[in-house]
Structures are given as structure tokens and as C-alpha cells.
Amino acid sequence: MFQDISPIEDFTGNLSLEFIDYSLGDPKYPVAESKERDVTYSAPLRVKVRLINKETGEVKDQDVFMGDFPIMTDTGTFIINGAERVIVSQLVRSPSVYFSGKVDKNGKKGFTATVIPNRGAWLEYETDAKDVVYVRIDRTRKLPVTVLLRALGFSSDQEILDLIGENEYLRNTLEKDNTENADKALLEIYERLRPGEPPTVENAKSLLDSRFFDPKRYDLANVGRYKINKKLHIKNRLFNQKLAETLVDPETGEILAEKGQILDRRVLDKVLPYLENGIGFRKLYPNGGVVEDEVELQSIKIYAPSDQEGEQVINVIGNAYVEEAVKNITPSDIIASISYFFNLLHGVGDTDDIDHLGNRRLRSVGELLQNQFRIGLSRMERVVRERMSIQDTNTITPQQLINIRPVIASIKEFFGSSQLSQFMDQTNPLAELTHKRRLSALGPGGLTRERAGMEVRDVHYSHYGRMCPIETPEGPNIGLINSLSSFAKVNRFGFIETPYRRVDPETGKVTPRIDYLTADEEDNYVVAQANAILGEDGSFIDDNIIARFRGENTVVPRNRVDYMDVSPKQVVSAATACIPFLENDDSNRALMGANMQRQAVPLMQPESPIVGTGMEYVSGKDSGAAVICRYPGVVERVEAKNIWVRRYEDVDGQQVKGNLDKYSLLKFVRSNQGTCYNQRPIVSVGDEVVKGEILADGPSMEKGELALGRNVMVGFMTWDGYNYEDAIIMSERLVKDDVYTSIHIEEYESEARDTKLGPEEITRDIPNVGEDALRNLDERGIIRIGAEVKDGDLLVGKVTPKGVTELTAEERLLHAIFGEKAREVRDTSLRVPHGGGGIIHDVKVFNREDGDELPPGVNQLVRVYIVQKRKISEGDKMAGRHGNKGVISKILPEEDMPYLPDGTPIDIMLNPLGVPSRMNIGQVLELHMGMAARYLGIHIASPVFDGAREEDVWETLEEAGMSRDAKTVLYDGRTGEPFDNRVSVGIMYMIKLAHMVDDKLHARSTGPYSLVTQQPLGGKAQFGGQRFGEMEVWALEAYGAAYTLQEILTVKSDDVVGRVKTYEAIVKGDNVPEPGVPESFKVLIKELQSLGMDVKILSGDEKEIEMRDLEDDEETKKADGLALSNDEDAADLAPVDLERDAVTKE
Structure with a gap:
């Protein structure tokens, strides 16, 4: 970063400021103390700066403090002003060149192309209805594309035709182009970019040069250069095309491919090494334009596939492999992209799918912070330049030149108020883990909710194994915020990769070798599913295998398979992988299930699920909520707050005692969401532990496994209509035994x-x-x-x-x-x-x-x-893991709950009508499997897409000695009579969600009022009133309840004097007085008067009433109202509402 702006020179070139080196110091406070003191966990950044005075040759070195830099904690979070925050990764369009088809209003097909840099001016190409090709530079008005070519230095028509190749589109464009040479083209472009300024050729040259060829103004970044080289590589356009020239090895003269030969995969593989070593390379010498050096290109002639006779020859031009180090666009890139555009018009080359994950990349913390830091540095650079020209050059020091305020401000702004810097969701360990694995398409440089269409939000085939198709919020952000899949990782360019097992092409066996592929690479291979049946030696048993190729599911012969999935759960995210029998649920409900697990409140006595998926241990360990052993050893001492482990080290095959490590546990700490963050030891003295083992459970964990809820006995049945519309009926046992406390x-x-x-x-x-x-x-x-x-x-x-x-x-x-x-x-x-x-x-x-x-x-x-x-109470929200959520409507005494034949009362009654229409059958299978597991005394792991089938469930039930339909007779707890039909009863894992009735209960008699309208505020946080809206008014009108209505609209709302009078009347036991004029009526009149209207208030006999009179009248009343406070009873009560602090919230 410092290299980018170093050296900074003043306008005369006399002073120069260089950044030599930097160092980060130690943080002032450790993590825990930073939280306690409400400070940022950060380290001081010091930079070594050198100031050179070129006139006198004087050199001054100095260490300059550049502000405190927030540091990431071990768990991947930042502590900003004492609050733990997460920087979410952003999913953006990768810088590259994109080609896409378009259809105009007359149904004519055309193309558009865009060169998108990381920062800098965009270059867009498009066709119009008359087959003319235009270019737009940086979103300005369009110009014929030949104007840009002339400005680069290819000034005559003939040069352009020789370069691109003779074709009708280029002829049309040249006819439309009224510039004859490079100078006129440059002036034309200058007029578009800087309208209103007097154009000169020199200015135009320097403008174009700085817009595109100056690395400070134009940056493709590593990824942009990689993508552009890949897209403009000549091989993709040559595949399956017919050569219009003979390809000869320039060194030996050997003929590699004849004119007229089709370049299929075999021929192309043979020619490829020679292509990269110089076949078709040309040097061009532009003159009179912006480009002064030679331009190296690679071009090969082929026959246009769109031509019926097969006579038309087109040029395929590549950018001749620009080096990775060149981060700005080059003339050869521009020419190659124009050539690709003309090739597309002739049916050569592919358009791009913008939603493909090969074209979208992740910006994670480092890069987001870098972009922000760069903004601060460039502001600082401007200040340094200004100070250089103002201050005395002889006495100046680097410290005086550098103003670190803009740098600090830009970093503060990023961590404090960026859309991507979020307050960490710490409700439970799963919420914490998912928040850190979140991918957002929103934020600076990304999409906005309003602009994002259906296509961006949709599930794309390239998401397979990279982004979860299920976990995304419901509502306006659906599909814009996603979650990383279980096995995915991010490569150095920011593209998401997913692992596949390689199939040996010779033997056809699946090898243990694992390759991580990006979405682009995967498009070249045929991939078999993880559940394909393999023999002992790792070869496919079936002759034909179900496989995927470019998003299509097909059946292919086994010798065509290149890769195989590593696991069935590589498709889904960590939260989704915790839902057993996911394959039996409708995806909309599974989405709710995955999202609601994140809202589970940690219970006092957590219990891991009887029917799990095997992911509970992994999620718990990786969430950062547990205490994990750093070195192998033996537990020497255990307390509630600390665990001591004696390290054991191997020396010459002997185990030798090493250091004593102390692990501190957090006890009853408040999490970000106000839940209780508490760690408890699960090891005891003398236990041998290995590195990575869990020493202490975090919140919502039991014995190292994620435990968000409790296993309770559930019956699917109705009970006097109390579980209508997803309501839940619960036994009082769950309250008494603190099950959901x-x-x-x-x-x-x-x-x-x-x-x-x-x-x-x-x-x-x-x-x-x-x-x-x-x-x-x-x-x-x-x-x-x-x-x-x-x-x-x-x-x-x-x-x-x-x-x-x-x-x-x-x-x-x-x-x-x-x-x-x-x-x-x-x-x-x-x-x-x-x-x-x-x-x-x-x-x-x-x-x-x-x-x-x-x-x-x-x-x-x-x-x-x-x-x-x-404790759990009526009005609390509960849910299962399959999107089956509901609110508790009644808590019945244990003796009234229905009971099993052996006398066991059930814990919860759910409505059976909640299952069929919602199609989340996973909950029913979980219920039966749970009951069988309880009888057998085992825990069951049923991994996603690879777990128990329906048949396995029935077999397990039989093994447990239960009837195959898994139903049982239930007896009514009130009468002792059996119910008419047998009922499905079993064990289900139910969680208590963060939406608790205690947080929502709210009542008000008097309270704060809004300043302008004098109406009560709204909402629990403001201690507000209940809104009596338009529809409620209609209801009272319909009943003809005129006095009630008048009272609600005046004294109960914004009749200021009436409020006080009514209050006093009630206190003294008098009759309630007549309501006065509501404040909002006065506001309305003032509003109309401010719009220049003459508003008059007339009495019944058409006499004008002065607004002032009304106010004076009320003022005297108000004064009387306060004078009443001599009365002993009213003394403490009357001024209550008036004395309240003024509330400015509208």
C-alpha cells in the first residue's frame, strides 16, 4: 500500500517523501480488558519515512505514528469501542471483460461488452440496430469504436481493416465515423469526456493516457489481469473452428495444422504449446495516437462459422499473454477485446453469465480494509503535496508534512459504520459461526436491495459446494446474503473452491487425491455424485453413472467421469447440515429451520439432540465458544474458572513433563445479544488430552456437542382447539423442572x-x-x-x-x-x-x-x-429444526396432559395440520426415530442426504419393539378415557427462540409525547402508546360509538389542555370535561398556511374564529389547570405530564 503512493513529490519535483518500512506495536490492552473498558483492541502503526531535498541533497529519516490499527482476535472478530464485530465478506463482480447478448425493442439480436476494472474508467462496447459497433468511455455518450482505435494510433481506415479483419460490421462503423485521423479522433474523445472545455490534441492524449494506462488511476488487481488473460486467450475462440491459414512452427518450419483443418480438442492440445511460444505473434507500430511504443498481439485467421458459403475469413486476436505484473489495461487488451466483440458477431466465442461464481469473487476483511486504507492514504497524499508547497523547505520534517487524520478517519469509518462491519450475532455458538461465514452481495461497490433483480438472487448451478442453496434470509435480502458451504475455501484471487476426489483417467478408479476446483475449472469436468456406489478397489460398480456437467444432470458411461463429490453435505452450510432428514423437507421450510437455529437461546441445562447429523461436534468446536486444548498433556487441576494442563513432550521416545498451561473460562458473561455466555469444564483431573480436544463447553453445548434445545416427548394431536394455527400446548413439567429456562x-x-x-x-x-x-x-x-x-x-x-x-x-x-x-x-x-x-x-x-x-x-x-x-411461559416462541415454529398458547398442569399407556404424560402437543401443507416430513421421521432411539438408549447421527431412509426408520422402530406405524393409544389426562384415534408420539428436538414474551410485553398509561404533533410516541423502546389507526376508527364509526371515538382522537391523543383537565377530573372524581382542539389540527392549519393558503376557521353560524383566540383560550385554561395545584390532592399529580422532558422524536 505504501509503495503505491511512495514517493510523494511536490509540484516542482524538488522535495520527495518516501515510505521505507512499517511496524505494528503491541496492543495497549488485551482482548478481555478492551471489552471491559469500551476501547478498541488495536495496535499502533509506525512508519519509517524519508524526506529528500533534491536541491541541497539533504535526507531526513523519521518514525511517524500513523494511528491505531484494529487487530483481529483469535476467533476472527474485531473489538471496536468494546463491542465485538464481524467483517462480513463481500461477493462482487470480478474485474474482467464481460460479453453478453441483448435483444432490442424490434427483436434484433446484438451484443454488449464491458471491461470492468477494480478501479478506473469502464470501457463498454455495443451494437445498434444498423449493425454499427460503438464504444462508451466511462459511461459517457457513445462513439463509433473506430474512433478509439484511431486515437490509439491506428489512424487510417486501411490500418484498421488490416488489424481487425475485413467485415460488414466494421465497414458500417467506418461509414458512421467522421474522424479521418488520430488527432481528430483524440479531439472527439476529449469533447465527450470533458464537455465544454477547449480541446487540444496534447490534452486529449494525456487525458486518455491517464484514464487507462496510468497504474495509479487504473487498476485491474491480480484477479482482473488473470481473468482478462484467461478470457482473451486465443485458444477458447479457436476450439472447433476451421483454420483459414496454415500453422507452422516458427523455429523448425514443421506444419502443425493445415489450412481448412478443424481444430478439435486433439489438434488444439497439440498446437497449444506452440501458440504460447510465438505462432501468430505480430508487432504493430501505431503512430500519432496515445500509444507510442510497439504493441504485441497474436492473431490467427479462421473461417467465420456464421457465413453460409464458408468463404469469409475473420481475425482472432489475443492479447499475447500480458505479464501478471501489469495491473493496468494495455493497448493489446483493448484491441483483443474489440476483436473478441467482432468475433462474437460472427458466432465465434462465448458470452458470459454474470451470475456464475466464476465471475463473482469474495472480498474478505483484508481487501476491504485495504481499499478503505487506500482512500485515507490518497487524501493524506494530497495534504502532503499542499504542505510541501507552503512550508519552508529547509526546516521541514516528515512529521510536519504528514497529517494522519484522514487515515484514522477512513479506518474508523470502515469499522464503525460500513455496511459490512456488523455487530456480531452471538445468540449461540452456531449464530457466531454462521455470521463469520456469511457472504453479502450488498455494501459499498456491491448491489443494492432495490436494484437487485431475480437473476442475482437465484440459486445458480455454480453454487454447488460453494454457497448454500438453503440458508439465506427471508424478506428483501433473500438471495443477496448467503452462507459458505461446509467444505468450501477461498483461493488467492477470491474465488470460492470446492473439493472433489480425482478419478484416475487410466484405471477409472477414484483416488484419495483431492483437488479444490473453482466454478470455472469445474465447467470442464464431469463430476459424479458422492453416493455413487464404489467397489472395494475404488472403481465404479455401475456401467452408467449419474453425473453433472455444466449444471446438467446426465447419465454418463463410467469412463467419462473425471471427478467425484467428497461428501453429500458439501452442498450445504454449517447450519443447514445440522438438520436431520433434510432431504425429506421442503426447501422453504428447511430455510426457516436453518435460520431459526441461529436464534436459539442458550438454556440453563443444555442437552444434545438424540437424533443429530454428526455435525454438532464440528460446529461446536469451530464456533470459538468452547475452550480448546493447545498442546497434548494431562489435566492437573480443574476449577470452575480455570483448567491447568501439564504438557507432555516426547524426548528420545521418553515422555517428559513440560510447562503447565492455564486455560481461563468465561463465567456468566453478557453476550452481544444479552444471552448468558458461560463455559463449564468437561474434563477431570488425570485425563489425558490431545491437541484440539475440547476442555470446556461453551453456551448451548453439552459434552463438546452443539446443544441448542432439549429432547422432549411430542404428540401430534389437537386439544380443545388450543393448538390452532401452529400454537403449542406444553406441560407444566417443563416449567417446574427448568427444562427451557x-x-x-x-x-x-x-x-x-x-x-x-x-x-x-x-x-x-x-x-x-x-x-x-x-x-x-x-x-x-x-x-x-x-x-x-x-x-x-x-x-x-x-x-x-x-x-x-x-x-x-x-x-x-x-x-x-x-x-x-x-x-x-x-x-x-x-x-x-x-x-x-x-x-x-x-x-x-x-x-x-x-x-x-x-x-x-x-x-x-x-x-x-x-x-x-x-422460565418458559405463554407467548414464547418455540421451533423444531424443520421450520416448524409456533407460539406457546397454554401451559397445562402435568395431570391434564394426555398420557401413554404406561402412564407417562407427554410434554408438548403440536397440531397435525401443520405438517401436510408445509411438506416438512423430516419432523415426522425425526419424531419416530427419536422414540426408537430413546427405547434403545442410543444417540443417532443421520447426516444430510446420506442418513437413514424411510425404510431404516421403520426397521429401527421394530428393533425397539414398537409398532411399525409408530402410533400409540393416548389417554385424556382430564377424564382418563382413551382418545378415539391412535396418535403419533415420539421424541423431537425443540428449541426456545430469542423472541420471548418478556421482551415484548408493554403497557402505558401516560408517557412521553412527540414534540410537534403532541401525540404519544410509538414502540416499547420509547414507552409509547398503541396506534389507533384508520381501520380501527372505521370500526368505531361502524358501531356509532361517537363519544368513545372523540375521546380517543382528542384527550387520549393530542389535545394538550384536555389531557391535563381530564387527568385532574379523574383524580378529583369530577365529570370528564369537553374535549378541546387537537394539536395535529393546528399543525395541519400551519402546514397549509406555510404553503401560502389562506385558511380560516368558521363557527357554526359562519363567524370566523381566530386561531390565536383558540390558543389564548387554551393558555388561560392551562394556567388555571396549574393554579389548581394549590389543591392538596392534585399537588403531586397535575403537572406529571407537563414536567416530562421534551421528547424530540417525531
Whole structure:
């Protein structure tokens, strides 16, 4: 990066600033402490800079600090301002040259082509209805393509015809082109790129040169050069074409292919090495244009396949293998791409599919950060240049020249507010893992939701083994956000590769050798499926094999197979691979199943699934939530918070004791989503452990396996209509035994700031608060750990100085006599919000005096953690792994639940109507398999696409001694009578989701109002009211409930005076007064007046009522309303609503 901008020279070329070397220091705080202190986990970047004064020959070296650089943690996340964030990889179009077909409005077929760089000007070619070929430079108006060729230095018509080859499209274009030579072409282009400026040939040359041939302005990146060389390689266009010249080896004179010969695969393979060594190479010497050096091309003549007589000869031009190091576009690239475009018009060459994964690549963290850093550096470069010309050249130092602000700002902006820098989803380990494997097509330089069409979102055959076809969000982002498949990896160019087992072409046997192929490479091979039957020696047993070739499923003879899939689950992502019997589910439901597993709340007592897929261990281990052994050894000591392992090392075949490693466990930490992050040891003293073994479970893990929910006994049956529409009926046993109990930790903070009237103070001495409310605060005014708090209780006592302006005469007198003491303070303490009650788990206090880093203006910061133990209750959302979700509607006593013949009551009743229409039959197979496994006392792994078949399920049931239809008689718990029909009962893995009723329950009597309309705010976060919308108004109108309606639209909403009056009337027991004028009516009138309309309000007898009168009238009422507060009863109550802080939220 520094090499790109180094050296920076001033406008005279006299001073030069070079970047020699850089180094990253050590982070200031370790990861855990960075989180605690709300700082960024980063390391200082220092750069060695050299300033050379060419006049005096003076050289100054200096180390310059270039800002703190955030560093990635071991688990692949960044800690920014104390919050753990993930940088999502972005899926973008690869820089390259793309050709595609188009059909105009008259049905005429044509082509378009685009050369897309990593950064720089686009070059687009297109045909029109009259078969003229045009070019657009950087999205400007179009020009005939020959103008560009002339500007490059091929000025005469004859030169252009010789170069591209005689054809009717080129003739049409030349007729349309009214420039005769290079100079006129250059002026024409300059006028298009810089309209309104006086054109000169020199300016035009330097403009074109800088637009395309300056590496600083135009960059293809490694991947762009690789793709362009691949696309413009001559071999792809020669395949299966008829030669119009004889190919001769330039060194020996040997004839390689005769004129008129068809270049099939065999001939082409023979000619290929010679093609790369100089057959058809030509040197051109353009003059008068932008290009001054010679241009090397490779061209071969073939007969046009589109020509009926087979007489027409066309030129196929390649870019003569430009070196990988050249990152800008070259004249030979431009000519070869124009040639490819003309070849396409004659039926030679292929168009590109933009949605093919060979044309889309990943930008991961490094590259995204690099692009951002580059922006900061280029801004810095501009500042350095300006300072060089202003400051005194003799006394200047590198430090004075360099302004690091733009660099720091661009990095801060990227980590803080980029669309791709996301707050990590830490609900459970699977959510964490999937978030890090996410691929997004959105973000800077990517697509936008509105612009993305159906094609981009769709599943493409090249996604096989690279991107999961199932896991993607429902809603506007569907298909734009994807997940990496299980075995996929990313190559150095950013293309996704998937592994295949190679088939030996000689013997036809499947070898253990594994090749990772990109989507482009895979298109050349025939691939057999992972479940193809192999013999002992690894050869295919069947003569004909089902295989894939370019997205088509075909049956091929076994000797044509080149590769074989490594595993059936290579198609799907980590989350999808955790769904057993996935092959029996409809894909829409499987999508919901994969997405809902990520929302599972970690339970207090997790349990791994009886029917799993075998991926649970892998997902748990790789998620980063477990503690993993780094070196082999023996466990020496185990505590709840630490595990000590003594290393064992082999020395001359003897085992020797080594160092003692300490592994720290996280206990009851708040995750990003407020769930409980807790690790527990699963090894005991004396256990031998190997490298990579799990020492301690994370949240939602049991014995090293992912455990998102619990195995419960489920019956598919209705029960008095309580499980209508996917509702779930549950037994009280699951509440009593804490089966679905989860722990939630919420963080609240209060800061004492400096205000204009003096500093805020954290204290126990709070005005107008009784001793009872302070009983749990310590002497500092901070709540004690372990106290149980309810809504509205004090957590941190804090007072803020009140403005002196508010003082009455008596208070001013006291103030004058006693000085500061009498100064008023108001109570701004931190209280428990609605629904936030629980037990105080931890308190952290940060003081500026103790040297803690705090934001400017903050003297003290207190953080309080409240822990809640939430049992499952009505209104909580639950789900299985097959997209079968529902809300708990009733929790029945155990004795009322239906029971099995042996007296066991079942745990959950699901509605059988939820299965057939949704086509997720996997849940039924899981149910039966689970029951059989419970009877047999085993755990079952049924991998995706490779697990138990239906027949296996019935056999397992018989083995367990159950009836083959897997149904049983159930007895009604209330009457003891058997139900009429037998019912499917079994064990299903059910998870509790993060959508809990405690987070959604909300009620308001009075609260904050919007500033302009004076209507109540909306939403739980603002403590808002319920919206009484248009349709609800219709309903009341339909009932003729006029007074109720008027009340709702006035005193319950935005009649400011009416609200106060009504409140007082209710308190005093009087009749409720007449409603006044709603505030929004006044807003409407003001709005109309602001549009220049003359709005008048008329009374019933057509007399004009002044708006001012209305307001004055209300002002007097309001004053009266406040005067009433002399009345003892109303004193505390009347001003409640008016005294609230003004809320500016509209």
C-alpha cells in the first residue's frame, strides 16, 4: 500500500517523501480488558519515512505514528469501542471483460461488452440496430469504436481493416465515423469526456493516457489481469473452428495444422504449446495516437462459422499473454477485446453469465480494509503535496508534512459504520459461526436491495459446494446474503473452491487425491455424485453413472467421469447440515429451520439432540465458544474458572513433563445479544488430552456437542382447539423442572458528566427519595451485588445541578446567604426500566481520577449488570429444526396432559395440520426415530442426504419393539378415557427462540409525547402508546360509538389542555370535561398556511374564529389547570405530564 503512493513529490519535483518500512506495536490492552473498558483492541502503526531535498541533497529519516490499527482476535472478530464485530465478506463482480447478448425493442439480436476494472474508467462496447459497433468511455455518450482505435494510433481506415479483419460490421462503423485521423479522433474523445472545455490534441492524449494506462488511476488487481488473460486467450475462440491459414512452427518450419483443418480438442492440445511460444505473434507500430511504443498481439485467421458459403475469413486476436505484473489495461487488451466483440458477431466465442461464481469473487476483511486504507492514504497524499508547497523547505520534517487524520478517519469509518462491519450475532455458538461465514452481495461497490433483480438472487448451478442453496434470509435480502458451504475455501484471487476426489483417467478408479476446483475449472469436468456406489478397489460398480456437467444432470458411461463429490453435505452450510432428514423437507421450510437455529437461546441445562447429523461436534468446536486444548498433556487441576494442563513432550521416545498451561473460562458473561455466555469444564483431573480436544463447553453445548434445545416427548394431536394455527400446548413439567429456562444478562450504564451548571454527582443523597428506596444502595449510591430489584428501583443515585434561573426570590436569598449549599439539584438517577427486574450480577465503576480512559466530559461511569432467570411461559416462541415454529398458547398442569399407556404424560402437543401443507416430513421421521432411539438408549447421527431412509426408520422402530406405524393409544389426562384415534408420539428436538414474551410485553398509561404533533410516541423502546389507526376508527364509526371515538382522537391523543383537565377530573372524581382542539389540527392549519393558503376557521353560524383566540383560550385554561395545584390532592399529580422532558422524536 505504501509503495503505491511512495514517493510523494511536490509540484516542482524538488522535495520527495518516501515510505521505507512499517511496524505494528503491541496492543495497549488485551482482548478481555478492551471489552471491559469500551476501547478498541488495536495496535499502533509506525512508519519509517524519508524526506529528500533534491536541491541541497539533504535526507531526513523519521518514525511517524500513523494511528491505531484494529487487530483481529483469535476467533476472527474485531473489538471496536468494546463491542465485538464481524467483517462480513463481500461477493462482487470480478474485474474482467464481460460479453453478453441483448435483444432490442424490434427483436434484433446484438451484443454488449464491458471491461470492468477494480478501479478506473469502464470501457463498454455495443451494437445498434444498423449493425454499427460503438464504444462508451466511462459511461459517457457513445462513439463509433473506430474512433478509439484511431486515437490509439491506428489512424487510417486501411490500418484498421488490416488489424481487425475485413467485415460488414466494421465497414458500417467506418461509414458512421467522421474522424479521418488520430488527432481528430483524440479531439472527439476529449469533447465527450470533458464537455465544454477547449480541446487540444496534447490534452486529449494525456487525458486518455491517464484514464487507462496510468497504474495509479487504473487498476485491474491480480484477479482482473488473470481473468482478462484467461478470457482473451486465443485458444477458447479457436476450439472447433476451421483454420483459414496454415500453422507452422516458427523455429523448425514443421506444419502443425493445415489450412481448412478443424481444430478439435486433439489438434488444439497439440498446437497449444506452440501458440504460447510465438505462432501468430505480430508487432504493430501505431503512430500519432496515445500509444507510442510497439504493441504485441497474436492473431490467427479462421473461417467465420456464421457465413453460409464458408468463404469469409475473420481475425482472432489475443492479447499475447500480458505479464501478471501489469495491473493496468494495455493497448493489446483493448484491441483483443474489440476483436473478441467482432468475433462474437460472427458466432465465434462465448458470452458470459454474470451470475456464475466464476465471475463473482469474495472480498474478505483484508481487501476491504485495504481499499478503505487506500482512500485515507490518497487524501493524506494530497495534504502532503499542499504542505510541501507552503512550508519552508529547509526546516521541514516528515512529521510536519504528514497529517494522519484522514487515515484514522477512513479506518474508523470502515469499522464503525460500513455496511459490512456488523455487530456480531452471538445468540449461540452456531449464530457466531454462521455470521463469520456469511457472504453479502450488498455494501459499498456491491448491489443494492432495490436494484437487485431475480437473476442475482437465484440459486445458480455454480453454487454447488460453494454457497448454500438453503440458508439465506427471508424478506428483501433473500438471495443477496448467503452462507459458505461446509467444505468450501477461498483461493488467492477470491474465488470460492470446492473439493472433489480425482478419478484416475487410466484405471477409472477414484483416488484419495483431492483437488479444490473453482466454478470455472469445474465447467470442464464431469463430476459424479458422492453416493455413487464404489467397489472395494475404488472403481465404479455401475456401467452408467449419474453425473453433472455444466449444471446438467446426465447419465454418463463410467469412463467419462473425471471427478467425484467428497461428501453429500458439501452442498450445504454449517447450519443447514445440522438438520436431520433434510432431504425429506421442503426447501422453504428447511430455510426457516436453518435460520431459526441461529436464534436459539442458550438454556440453563443444555442437552444434545438424540437424533443429530454428526455435525454438532464440528460446529461446536469451530464456533470459538468452547475452550480448546493447545498442546497434548494431562489435566492437573480443574476449577470452575480455570483448567491447568501439564504438557507432555516426547524426548528420545521418553515422555517428559513440560510447562503447565492455564486455560481461563468465561463465567456468566453478557453476550452481544444479552444471552448468558458461560463455559463449564468437561474434563477431570488425570485425563489425558490431545491437541484440539475440547476442555470446556461453551453456551448451548453439552459434552463438546452443539446443544441448542432439549429432547422432549411430542404428540401430534389437537386439544380443545388450543393448538390452532401452529400454537403449542406444553406441560407444566417443563416449567417446574427448568427444562427451557434460560439466563439473560442486561447491562445498564450511568455516567456523571460536567454540565454548564456544574458537575453531576453520583451519591446516595437524592432529593425526595425515601430511605426505603435507598435500602440496597451502598455509601457511594451504587446498588450492591446480589440485591433483587424490580421495575423502577434505583440502581445508581445521581443528581444534576438545576439552572439558577429557576430559583424563586426566597431561594435566591438563601443562596446569597449560604452560598453553594442551597443550590438546587434534580434527581437523574438510573432506575430499572420496565421488564428489567432481576438480580444484580455485577457492578463496574470507572473513575477519571483512577486513570481510566473515559469519553470527554465524563468524570465517572457506572455499569450495572442485571441477570434474569426466565422460565418458559405463554407467548414464547418455540421451533423444531424443520421450520416448524409456533407460539406457546397454554401451559397445562402435568395431570391434564394426555398420557401413554404406561402412564407417562407427554410434554408438548403440536397440531397435525401443520405438517401436510408445509411438506416438512423430516419432523415426522425425526419424531419416530427419536422414540426408537430413546427405547434403545442410543444417540443417532443421520447426516444430510446420506442418513437413514424411510425404510431404516421403520426397521429401527421394530428393533425397539414398537409398532411399525409408530402410533400409540393416548389417554385424556382430564377424564382418563382413551382418545378415539391412535396418535403419533415420539421424541423431537425443540428449541426456545430469542423472541420471548418478556421482551415484548408493554403497557402505558401516560408517557412521553412527540414534540410537534403532541401525540404519544410509538414502540416499547420509547414507552409509547398503541396506534389507533384508520381501520380501527372505521370500526368505531361502524358501531356509532361517537363519544368513545372523540375521546380517543382528542384527550387520549393530542389535545394538550384536555389531557391535563381530564387527568385532574379523574383524580378529583369530577365529570370528564369537553374535549378541546387537537394539536395535529393546528399543525395541519400551519402546514397549509406555510404553503401560502389562506385558511380560516368558521363557527357554526359562519363567524370566523381566530386561531390565536383558540390558543389564548387554551393558555388561560392551562394556567388555571396549574393554579389548581394549590389543591392538596392534585399537588403531586397535575403537572406529571407537563414536567416530562421534551421528547424530540417525531
